[in-house]
Amino acid sequence: MNEAFVVALVLSTAAAATPLILAALGELVVERAGVLNLGVEGMMLAGAVSAFAVTTHTGSATAGFAAGMGAGLALSALFALLSLGLMTNQVATGLALTLFGVGLSAFAGQPFVGQVVSAGVPRVLGLDLVAWLAIALCPLLWLFLQKSRAGLLLRAVGERPEVADAIGFAVRRIRLAAVLFGGALAGLAGAYLSLVNTPMWAEGMTAGRGWIALALVVFATWRPLRVLAGAWLFGGMTVLQLHTQALGLAIPSEFLSMLPYLATVVVLVLICRDPRTILLNQPLSLGKPYHPDR
């Protein structure tokens, strides 16, 4: 095993981990504010198809990433309208968002099936800028959540919204900001998938990554730095899967493709095995709607 191979391995792992980091960090902020948005998969798909369409038309990767973020933002605004505005059940609304995103992206992506896009994203040290951004966001979000006043407020809203409300903070406005942030990051994650990871559009191309990102948040016990570790673990698995296939091992490719999904289940079992881990780390008001009038 030579040096170039190891470098290539690390770079491809980082690239495979990037959409997971972005989506999981977004959802982490949403959940820290007490909102459970199960629509990550749908927002990622919407981001992926918008980014692909815009980059195909304009030739600009920047415009594509912006469009992906915009699409994720728009879908999360829809989620916020229902779950924060109309106080609908967050689990059901999140599921609806995913189903809607799957349908919408398949519909909008019809003309692009089978096309390839070449988005030149600038690289530093062999890794593109969006991947660097994802890595940098982990410590930045940790700083924000743990060391800044706004981060404290966000956590307060996720733990005890009634207390935050009583001392005069607009709970729903803070939650809205968190949901929109999560949507934008999920959209960016989707854009990275269709512009960098596999520069093409295919129906349902996220293949459950949105759900794996949700599992990563639990795995990371709602801490941004651990998201990085978890995402690299999963990214490594994807790369391993490709290399095992290249080595010609006699394992059917379908079984290798199952690895990330089975690993997600295993990882969830390991983390949730002791119920105290979840009780101590999960935001206290996760998934509970809050309305100041009630």
Added chain:
Amino acid sequence: MFKLEARPAPSALMRVASPLFAALAMALTGALLFWALGQPVGKAFYAFFVQPLTTAYGVGEWLLKATPLLLCALGLVIAYRANVWNIGAEGQLVMGAIAGGGVALAFPDASGPWLLPAMLAAGVLGGMAWAAVPAFLRTRFHTNEILVSLMLVYVAGLLLRYLVGGPWRDPDGFNFPQSRMFGEAAVLPLLHPEMRVTVVALLALLLTGGVWLFLARTWLGFRLTVAGQAPAAALYAGFGQKRNVWIALLASGGFAGLAGVAEVAGPLGQLQPSVSPGYGFAAIIVAFVGRLSAPGALLGALLMSLLFIGGETAQMELGLPAAITGLFQGLLLFYLLAADLFVNYRLRRVSPAATPALKEATR
């Protein structure tokens, strides 16, 4: 000016009316969409919602697609009532198809009347086994059943792809990834010679009654509902939480498995890399539109099935992408969730002018 105020009690009328509002809003959005796509709205509506039902064959297709939707949704109604969020019905359906199809492939020359019942039973067990995984992991290791059941959807799909591309591939099938066609004894009898819908549609209808009775009239069904609506009360009453999780997941897995085997032993007649266009996911919407009740699921399944075949007709007649079906499905659930606001709230008219008049009247 209108003001939103809480109702003293949830409105029973709105609970029934809100799916209708949702369907209406979906249709209106659909009209807008057709218009935006440059389609004549009337013709598109006709192609989507009416034309499929103008022939006996079309009605058969409608019932054919409603059957797996209804079966999956019946199971989900039980699970969601108990607040157990099984969203992996699609994977349980696939495992039912694999288990039932496996029985058919294991006895290619069988001609006895025992084969079909054995296949159906294997399908139900296959679905239950797949749903048992999230049930075991939740009751033993406290994992979230939403994520586990969903992850297993992908695993089941890959397993099916492996089987039909490898060990179960038809040796005379020109290398196509599909199993050999099942024998005559392994194919479900048709309801009517001109339609493709099988007798499982009747079975699903019977099961609808069964689930209604179970939830409305049995002690166990009552326990599940209490555990879902008031977990603290259920705990106080000593209703075991773990048992509820098991019942909810096994029931929904079994129903989905039955739907899966009925697909391969019915319209497909063999195992293929894909045995469902997303019935297991659409059934989630059916269960909600049906107000988590069995009769409601029946109506919801008929509506959702119409969306499925409407999408196909629209593709053939108008050249619209069939993916429009998924768009409509998502919209329907969104509108339903929004309309449900009026189950617990109502609009009250408040105008500044009304106040003196009120004083006048009460003087």
